[in-house]
Amino acid sequence: xxxxxxxxRPASLTRHVGVVVLPGFSLLAQxxxxxxxxxxxRLEGRTLYRLTTFxxxxxxxxxxxxxxxMPQAGLGEVDDPLDLLLxxxxxxxxxxxxxxxxxxxxxxxxxxVLLGGIGGGTEVLARAGVLDxxxxxxxxxxxxxxxxxxxxxxxxxxxxxxxRDRLTCGGGTAAMDMMMTLxxxxxxxxxxxxxxxxxxxxxxxxxxxPQQVPLRSRLGxxxxxxxxxxxxxxxxxxxxxTTHELAEHLGISxxxxxxxxxxxxxxxxxxxxxxxRLQQARRLLRESDRPAGEIALQTGFSSAAHFSTAYRNHxxxxxxxxxxx
Numbered sequence: 409x410x411x412x413x414x415x416x417r418p419a420s421l422t423r424h425v426g427v428v429v430l431p432g433f434s435l436l437a438q439x440x441x442x443x444x445x446x447x448x449x450r451l452e453g454r455t456l457y458r459l460t461t462f463x464x465x466x467x468x469x470x471x472x473x474x475x476x477x478m479p480q481a482g483l484g485e486v487d488d489p490l491d492l493l494l495x496x497x498x499x500x501x502x503x504x505x506x507x508x509x510x511x512x513x514x515x516x517x518x519x520x521v522l523l524g525g526i527g528g529g530t531e532v533l534a535r536a537g538v539l540d541x542x543x544x545x546x547x548x549x550x551x552x553x554x555x556x557x558x559x560x561x562x563x564x565x566x567x568x569x570x571x572r573d574r575l576t577c578g579g580g581t582a583a584m585d586m587m588m589t590l591x592x593x594x595x596x597x598x599x600x601x602x603x604x605x606x607x608x609x610x611x612x613x614x615x616x617x618p619q620q621v622p623l624r625s626r627l628g629x630x631x632x633x634x635x636x637x638x639x640x641x642x643x644x645x646x647x648x649x650t651t652h653e654l655a656e657h658l659g660i661s662x663x664x665x666x667x668x669x670x671x672x673x674x675x676x677x678x679x680x681x682x683x684x685r686l687q688q689a690r691r692l693l694r695e696s697d698r699p700a701g702e703i704a705l706q707t708g709f710s711s712a713a714h715f716s717t718a719y720r721n722h723x724x725x726x727x728x729x730x731x732x733x
Contacts, residue, residue, distance in 0.1 A: 422455045423491040423594070428462045428509065429479065430532070432498035435471040437526045440584035441494055444603050448591050451602050456595060460486075464506045472498060483508050492522040492575075499528030499547050499579065510536045520573065524586075527579035534558040543569045544576040548619045568615045578619045585613040611695060618687075630672040633658050637665060641681050645688050648708040651677045686722050689715070693730050700727045 425445060429438060445457040463469050463479035470476050483506075493516055495509075513536040517523060525533045530546035531554065533539045540560040545568060555563045568577035568586035570593075577586045589612060592600030604612050637654050654677065655662040669677045689707040692698060698706075704715035704727075720726050725733070 422458050424458050424460065424486075424488050426460045426462055426486070426490045426493040428464075428483070428493065428495045428497075428529075429469045429471075429477055430464065430495070430497040430501075430505075430528070431470055432472050432502055433469070433496045434498070434527050434579060435473055435475055435477070436581070437579045437583045438471075438477070438496045440581050441496065441524075441526050441587050444584055444587040444591060444607075447603050447606050448595070448599060451599065451606070452595075456591075458488075460490075464509055483512050490516065490521050492524065494524040494526055494575075495529030495532045496526040497528035497532050499531065499550050500553070501528050501531050505532050505535050513538055522573045522575065524575035524577075526577060526583050530554075530576045531558075533574070533576070534561050539574060539576075542574045543571040544574065545569050545578055545619075546576060547579045565618055566615055567613055567617045567619055570615060582613075582619070584609075586615070588612045589615065614694070631668065633660055633665075634668045634672055637668070637677070638680075641684055645685055646706055646708055648681060648685065682718065683722070685709075686719060689719065689727070690723065690730065693727055700731070703727070 425442075427438065427442060442459055445459060448456050460481055461477065461479045462481050462483055462485070464483055466482065468476035468478045493513070495513075509532065513523060513533065517536075517538040523533060523538055525531070525539075525544070525546065527547060528550075530539070530544055531550070534544070534554070534557075539558070541562070543562045543564050545564040545566055546554055548565065551563065551565060554561075566578075567582045568589070569575070570586065570589065575586055575590065577583050584607070588600045588603050591603060592612075600612060636658055640649065640654055640657060649657070651665060652662050655665045658665065665677055669675055669680060673680055675683075685707045689703050692703045692706065693700070696703075700715070701712040704712050707715070709715035709718065716726050716728075719730070723730070
């Protein structure tokens with residue numbers, strides 16, 4: 409993942425971070441984006457980040473839970489140049505985006521300010537045209553509508569994206585992982601780890617982890633038999649079933665099962681199953697200290713050598729390199 413341009417700024421200087429909140433924003437996502445920065449200040453005993461909250465209109469801004477946040481300034485009312493501006497908005501957006509916000513975002517982009525989207529904030533950045541040519545992500549419920557509306561944005565289905573001078577995430581707690589990663593790039597990984605420990609988190613999730621989309625939502629209007637097949641795969645990671653065994657469990661032919669996977673998931677059953685197992689192996693490598701050989705067996709591989717080869721072919725690195733990274 410490319411480091412953001414802000415990481416080039418001397419760590420000794422205070423960074424000015426602005427947050428624009430639009431009516432209906434997620435209070436959870438806003439807190440997950442800003443609290444890591446406040447904790448970084450406390451842990452270091454100095455002001456690494458100065459926060460300013462902006463709004464499009466005067467007065468308190470109501471969140472989705474009808475709790476109000478009082479902004480400190482109106483759009484563009486900046487007493488000190490911004491290093492980063494985050495837009496926290498509901499998704500989907502309700503109504504049009506104020507023209508003043510669109511123009512401000514474009515000016516900041518032209519000035520080289522780092523811009524971020526939290527939740528529906530990604531759509532705000534896209535409407536301003538400041539995401540064209542960038543990798544970006546947003547809450548999984550908006551994937552299809554967003555990709556159709558903004559074909560020039562390189563849509564990612566990952567947890568969060570930091571692509572050069574743009575940050576976007578899937579909303580909710582993904583904002584915390586994104587901001588801790590940003591802090592780590594600017595002030596070292598140890599501070600990011602201390603922030604994670606402060607929030608009693610097991611780990612900082614990485615941006616390349618996919619968003620956890622519910623099974624039925626992933627499959628859309630696919631037949632129940634396909635959903636049952638995927639559920640069987642997810643329940644049998646350690647001892648994988650053959651495609652023939654899956655078809656027998658479902659009471660359909662192997663050929664019917666293969667057609668369902670090709671039509672709705674664009675993959676053959678064996679390939680989809682292998683991807684599930686390797687994703688589980690990746691989580692275990694990142695989240696536990698179990699030996700790679702043990703993880704290989706837990707994810708249905710007959711040997712460590714077979715596991716290593718499959719892992720390298722899929723992710724481009726070996727299990728050992730994954731753990732070192």
